[in-house]
Every structure is written in C-alpha cells, then in structure tokens.
Amino acid sequence: MPEVIFNGPEGRLEGRYQPAKKKGAPIAIVLHPHPQFGGTMNNQIVYQLFYTFHERGFSVLRFNFRGVGRSEGAFDHGSGELSDAAAALDWMQAVNPDARSCWIAGVSFGAWIGMQLLMRRPEIEGFISIAAMANRYDFSFLAPCPSSGLFVHGDKDRVAPVNEVISVIDKVKVQKGVKLDHAVIEGANHFFENRVDQLVGTVGSYLDRRLGIVAE
Structure with missing residues (x-):
C-alpha cells in the first residue's frame, strides 16, 4: 500500500493510497475520527472502509488531518x-483525471x-457517514443534501446517540432523486467495538447496491 505525501493548506499531509487496477475507476476518500481523541488514518474502521472501497474497484485514499502523524500543521477545530x-x-482528482465518479x-x-465537503463539491455522488456526531456538530448545512448516501450508527452509542442522528436525518431536505439511508447496528457503541464486521458488511452491501454489483 503506497505511502503518499501531498500538499495541504498548512504543509504536507501524510496518506495511504491504493490505486484501482482499471483506468477510469471511481475514487474515494476516507476521513478519520477526531484528532484530539486519538483519531488517525490507522483507525480500525477507517482501515476497513479503505479496503471495502478498494475491493469494489475504487482508487482510495486515507490520510491524516493536519497535526496528526507526519501531517504538518495543528488542529483547527x-x-x-x-x-x-x-x-x-x-490530489486524488489530479492523480485520477479519468475517474468516473x-x-x-x-x-x-x-x-x-x-458532509461539509459534499456540500462544496458537486462531483461527489455518494457518501458513507459512520457515527455522525449530530448532537455535537451542526448538520443543518445539509439544505438540501445533494447526493444519496448512508448513515450508520450503533444503538448503544452514548457519544452520539442514535435518536439524535435519526432526527437530523429526518429534518434534512433532499434534492430530487436523492435518498438518505440509515442503518443501526445492534449492540454497537460509538467505536463499534466487537461490531466492526457487521458495520463493514452493512457498508459493503450498500455499496454493492449503489454500484450495481451482483453477488456471485
């Protein structure tokens, strides 16, 4: 898995990049949890999502936000x-100019x-949001949400209670043709301890459905 360094706004950013085998493959970026609470690109869920996309033919990047690992800069809230x-x-688009999605x-x-990046970049056509902290961060900027995607949360999440996430999703207006899915993993806390396999399976099934992949 190639280690990459690319330029960010405050200096170099450290990442891991796995290119797809086929030219014109879709691209995906995976963003890690809160830097001040131990979040890095090597987080187990980030790592598993990275490979979930790659197994489906994506060129995929995970990277450390500023101030994490060997990424330069400092946390900026x-x-x-x-x-x-x-x-x-x-960077991903420059490396993959023929990416179809x-x-x-x-x-x-x-x-x-x-989700904020989604609102700023119309080329993003799908998203996966895991354990979104709707109780701590304002998601009202999703007005309307421009792309279909999946929210996944655990029913034992005390950091970002599932009811608050669902209430946010229910309030979000969507553009025509956009569908917001949400899945609840039973017994999962905010970190999906002992439930990562179920989480990955849920995300994989959603991607297969969206991408039109038929199980053999």
Whole structure:
C-alpha cells in the first residue's frame, strides 16, 4: 500500500493510497475520527472502509488531518480539516483525471467534515457517514443534501446517540432523486467495538447496491 505525501493548506499531509487496477475507476476518500481523541488514518474502521472501497474497484485514499502523524500543521477545530479534505480530493482528482465518479466516507468527526465537503463539491455522488456526531456538530448545512448516501450508527452509542442522528436525518431536505439511508447496528457503541464486521458488511452491501454489483 503506497505511502503518499501531498500538499495541504498548512504543509504536507501524510496518506495511504491504493490505486484501482482499471483506468477510469471511481475514487474515494476516507476521513478519520477526531484528532484530539486519538483519531488517525490507522483507525480500525477507517482501515476497513479503505479496503471495502478498494475491493469494489475504487482508487482510495486515507490520510491524516493536519497535526496528526507526519501531517504538518495543528488542529483547527474543523475549518482547517475541511480544507485538508478538499486538498486530498484535489490530489486524488489530479492523480485520477479519468475517474468516473467520486465518493466520500467519514467516521465520527470525519463524517462531519465529509458532509461539509459534499456540500462544496458537486462531483461527489455518494457518501458513507459512520457515527455522525449530530448532537455535537451542526448538520443543518445539509439544505438540501445533494447526493444519496448512508448513515450508520450503533444503538448503544452514548457519544452520539442514535435518536439524535435519526432526527437530523429526518429534518434534512433532499434534492430530487436523492435518498438518505440509515442503518443501526445492534449492540454497537460509538467505536463499534466487537461490531466492526457487521458495520463493514452493512457498508459493503450498500455499496454493492449503489454500484450495481451482483453477488456471485
């Protein structure tokens, strides 16, 4: 898995990039949880999402936000991290100029950043938001949500209670043809301890459905 360094707004950003075998493959970026609570691109869920996309033919990137690992800069409470995510998408598009589509995935804090990037970049056609912290971050900017996607949360999540996430989803207006799905993993907490396999299976099934992949 190639290690990559690319330019971000506050210096170099460290990532891991796995190109697809086919030219013109779709691209995906995976965003990690909160940097001040141990979130890195090596988070288990980020790692599993990375391979879930790659197994379906995507060129995929995960990277460390500013101030994490070998990424330069310092934590910026979301604003700078959104700029980092935009820089990551720019880099992916430069490396994959023939990519036919683009997806964004995020975990916890990364889900909040990913949804903001979705609103700014019309080329993003699908998203996966894991354990979105709707109780701590304002998601009202999704007005209307421009692309279909999947929210996944655990029913034992005390950090971002499932009811608050569902109430946010229910309030979001969507553009015509856009559908917001949400799945609840029974017994899962905010970190999906002992439930990562179920989480990955849920995301994989959703991607298969969206991509039209038929199980053999």
